[in-house]
Amino acid sequence: MENIINSLLPEISITITLFLILINSLIDHRHFSKSNSILIIFGIFISIFFLLNQSGSIYYMNEALVNNEFTKAVKILILASSLVSICFISKKNDELYSKIVGEYSLLLVMSMLGALITISAREFFTLILGLELMSIPIYLMTAMGPKGNIAVEGATKLFFFGTLSTVLIIFSAVLNFGMTNSTLISFDNSLSSDVLSILSFFFFFLSICFKTGLIPMHFWLSDTYQSAPSNILPYLSTIPKIAVISLLISLVSTEDLYDNIPYIKNIIIIFSLSSIIYGSILTLKQKNLFRLLAYSGIPHAGMMILFSILNMQISYSFILIYFTFYIFSNLCLYSSISNFNKNQFEFYVEDLKGLYKDSPFLSIIITISVLSLAGVPLTAGFWGKFNIVILMYQEYGIFYPSIILAGAAIGFFYYLKLIRFIFSDKNINSLDKFDIELEQKLILSVCIAIILLIGLNPNLIDILSRF
Structure with a gap:
């Protein structure tokens, strides 16, 4: 019992923070925005402290949850990035957002708790x-924005595909239960046929594709990113995606899936490489800034x-390294863009023309973030992409890395387009003050x-992960 409580302390601390925010929002009507932020920051630091004091690998609650070095590192990364997102949830000079910042704070902490549970989950329920x-x-956060019907439409699409994703996981759970007579996530075919194992994993992986926006499950991305409030995009574009992908990586690394069912590896390769190439081509065609940023996440996923x-x-x-650079690059990029008072449906890439003259600071922030996402040397993004290319080459030869490099080369052009506009001549009245x-x-x-x-020393991640 003591081990279970110790393992759940990070989640418990976030849950307590959630209830404190709810109570505070009911009591302190005048200053709840500031006090809620303090509560969230304090709760996140307490949760990180408990995570740092965890060690080893342990399954608990009848193997429904797991804690190991990988899940611990990803949870700390998600909590740290959520801390950054909190600071951009409300802008003091924006009355529309300030009226609902209390609800935003509550919902964000609730979502953050769900992300922590998702990372450790090893049982379908x-x-x-x-x-x-x-x-x-x-x-809810997507629908609560100041855009009215447009925000509701984007939230409805997100809800529909999110529900479909959950249904696919339920299908996978049913097939898995039929094979193993257990609700634990396992695609072991020793008790049943390869066909059921492949189908169970395929439904599970399709759900992952919906959550991460992989091709061809990317339908919801552009509309959702355009209609969602701009200051929740730093969170929306990173945390859910990292939580789900880390679940997949952690799950398949603990099972002999590829030895028992080699087709599973082929499924992952086909979907991933298709997303890298087609996602890059799709992004290259975009003129609206938010649609471009939405689709640019597909190759990274x-x-x-x-x-x-x-x-x-x-x-x-x-x-x-890849998780870290992707999260912080997107946090900087979306947080910077959220400061522009521009309608997202009318915010085109060309509107960034001459930004350097109006705001050198934001121009530099956006430029470095974009260069990192493009994988330019001396940024963390270079090592993220370099490592995946080298590892794929060592494991599978030259063909797959060539496809990855082709997608990265295409991506470099649309990222370079953003930088070119930022440092070009001023486009008159393109952005409000x-x-x-x-x-x-x-x-x-x-x-x-x-x-x-x-980017200068990628070994920093290895050093920090030892703590």
């Missing part, structure tokens, strides 16, 4: 609980999922410093 707890608050077919012991620190608060500047500077430090 626990996984569904974690996914729904992570997803439902996002549906494909690359991250490829880590699931590699040796976990070798690729452990490389996975964390905007400003950025000092605390946000400090947070963005820290995130950029992390990207550059890892």
Whole structure:
């Protein structure tokens, strides 16, 4: 019992924070925005403290949940990035957002709790609980934006595909139960046929594809990113995706899936490489900035999922490098763009023309973030993409890495287009007046410093992960 409580302390601390925010929102009507932020920051730090004091690998609650070094590292990363997202949930100079910041805070913490449960889940009912707890608050936050019917439409599409994703997991759970007479997540075919095992995994993987926006399950991405409130996009674009992908990587690394059912590896490779190439081509065609950013996440999701077919012991620190650069690059990029008072449906890439003259700070932040996402040397993104190419070459030869490099080359062009517009001549009246608060500047500077430090010394991740 004591081991179970110790293993659940990070989740318990976030749950207590959730209830404290709810109570505080009911009591303190005048200053609940500031006090809620303090409660969230305190709760996250307490949760990180408990995670740092966990060690070893342990299954608990009848193997429904697991804690190991990988899940611990990903949870700390998600909590740290959620801390950054909190600072951009509400802008003090925006009355529309400030009126609902209390609800946003509550929903974000609830979603964060779901992400922690999802990462550790090893049983279908626990996984569904974690996914729904992570997803439902996002549906609500998307619909609560100031865009009215447009926001509701985007949230409805997100809800529909999220529900379909849950149904696919239930299908997988039913097939899995028929094979193993257990609700534990296992695609072992020793008790049944290869066909049922493949079908069970296929439904499970399709659900992952919906959650991460992999090709061809990317229908919801562009509309959702355009209609969602811009200051929840730093969270929406990173945390759910990383939580689900880390679940897949952690799950398949503990089972002999590829030895028993080699077709599973082929399924992952086909979906991932298709997403890298087609996602890059799709992004290249976009003129709306938010549609471009939405589709640009597809190739990255494909690359991250490829880590699931590699040796976990070798690729452990490389996975964390990719997660870290992807999270912090997107946090900086979306957080910077959320400061522009521009309708997302009318925000085109060309509207960034001459941004450097209006805001040198945001221009530098966006440029470094984009260069990292493009995989340019001296940024963390270079090591993330370099590692996946080298590992795939060592494991599978030259063909698959060539496809990855082709997708990265295409991606470089649309990322370069953003930089070219930022430092080009001024496009008159392209953006309304905007400003950025000092605390946000400090947070963005820290995130950029992390990207550059890892770019200069990727061993920092390995050193930090030992703690």
